[in-house]
Amino acid sequence: MGKASAASPRRHPPAAGRTPRSPVPPTRPDITGQTALYGVLGDPVSHSLSPVFWNAGFRALGLDAVYVPFHVPAGRLAEALAGLGALGVRGVNVTLPHKEAAARLCTTLEPPADDLQAVNTIRLGPDGALHGANTDGPAMYRLLTSLWHPVGKGAPLPLAERGYRAALRGGEGGTLPTSSRSVGKGIPAVPPGPVLLLGAGGAARAVLWSLFQAGATVIYWANRTAHRLVCPWSAERTQVRPVPWESQALNEVMVESTLIINATSLGWRAEDRLPVLTAAPGPGQTWLDLVYHPASPLQQAARAAGARVIDGLDLLLGQGAAAFTLLTGHPAPLAAMRRALRRHLAGRSRA
């Protein structure tokens, strides 16, 4: 403890631009009166993994900062956001069910939060201003382009270059984690064929936006309640085709799709099934799942049938890394953050 103090952990704000890795070893400095404060707002928030990998990031960089969970009931978001500024909190992430309401309460919205009308990151200005951003969309966009374009070839930007690109420089070396892991050596890039998107909630909306950004050609879109299938975006090269939530229609488009994206919450529980899909995707197809529960029965079925499965862990890290950079000004130490996350999940499944 005395040692940590004597080692003088870095203070915020950091110097402008890229900062070299700290020589401070990854110890856990004490929280003192000077420790900078970050957190995540949600209801529930108890399931959030963000505190685990954010604090691992602070430790790896030797930053004198801490990231805590704020349990905010739906009706009290405005009070909570006003309180954050008064309490000296530097910045927060926002998770369910607050992402859309937070976008309405922010002072400014940085692209693509305006396009998405959803915010997962808020930077508190010294004047109490709330600067909203969205790193969910860019993280998904990055994952999609890494699937569709081999590493190093570069991905064309089908829509106008936007400010959110800054948020993409979240990771070490300027890349998000998905590019290196999802398209490794010997793994072919997924051809940009038809995509089947399941779900129409806030997460599915960010996926849909990313599919437009990444230049998808055909998007089949299905949801249990069909009236939610309203797409606010349009582009010449991209067709969105609503699909009824019934067995024959869904199975037909599933077989045709090279990429199936599960943006529903199905898969968190061992008993979760998708009875409308009678077959699982097979070889040559990719099952991209926003759920990161390793025992998801949907992911297990896809894997067993020979499909490539990508779970939500890299997306979680991707949005987190971009938010880390946005709020702290430091490149996110991704390796340390991923390590902490995997260790935590392994410990939890043992418990």
Place this chain on the structure above:
Amino acid sequence: MGKASAASPRRHPPAAGRTPRSPVPPTRPDITGQTALYGVLGDPVSHSLSPVFWNAGFRALGLDAVYVPFHVPAGRLAEALAGLGALGVRGVNVTLPHKEAAARLCTTLEPPADDLQAVNTIRLGPDGALHGANTDGPAMYRLLTSLWHPVGKGAPLPLAERGYRAALRGGEGGTLPTSSRSVGKGIPAVPPGPVLLLGAGGAARAVLWSLFQAGATVIYWANRTAHRLVCPWSAERTQVRPVPWESQALNEVMVESTLIINATSLGWRAEDRLPVLTAAPGPGQTWLDLVYHPASPLQQAARAAGARVIDGLDLLLGQGAAAFTLLTGHPAPLAAMRRALRRHLAGRSRA
């Protein structure tokens, strides 16, 4: 990390009544989405030592909780307090300059916060109610009675027994730290002679209240600005005698007093002097100082002249231990908290 999760740190709220010491070793469990949140509100808050010994207390008990600093500007206290409830914070301490304003904003005031019209501890109700308490007064009261009455003899309560006594059961074994350390074997109790109190701010007010509670007979009271010497309490056996802030008068009452209490902020800086006091207290006298800077020139002068010196560290721990119990329901692990504090201060003075 995985280990900490697997070890299942205790969750709040604790079982009713005294809880046995946890068998969990004093590791630092990860902050997760389930970690309970506490903190301290102040401006400045960077000097606060509360995060250091509160978090040491959580670790010693294996509680899944964290205590963070909230920097709250004077004009934004109401927003900050409203935000705390909305953000799911369980409870906070309040420090300068907010103690009096917080008392006005609380939903309920537990004695003696009502008497003192100052709050240093707020428990957040599930309904967002703010329950204000004051553990500064009781901690000082406890210290005074430990000085005036040998351990084990018990101290008579000159005023009606009050609810604040519950807060006094903050320490291990039901006692605050001051009783064991300040009146050790072979150290005679201070006879309840005249007391000289220096200062008239919020801290001095809590001291004055405690002197009434502990049955002081004569209180000499001096402050640089005399118009602040207004005492809201009265008791038959206690006389408060204002003393002019000038050399002859102050030196006369100082010589006569068995206990001199410095409740000014003098002593924090190496150049701090009290030129109106030409002599230091000597043998048979006690210099009780709310400052806990080990290099305070006032304390050094008193020590050199042969007086017994008690610094503010035990008071800091005493109010903290009582608040810890009030907010968490657990007896405060004082030894671990004091150890962390001393180690931190030693590290800071080396840095």
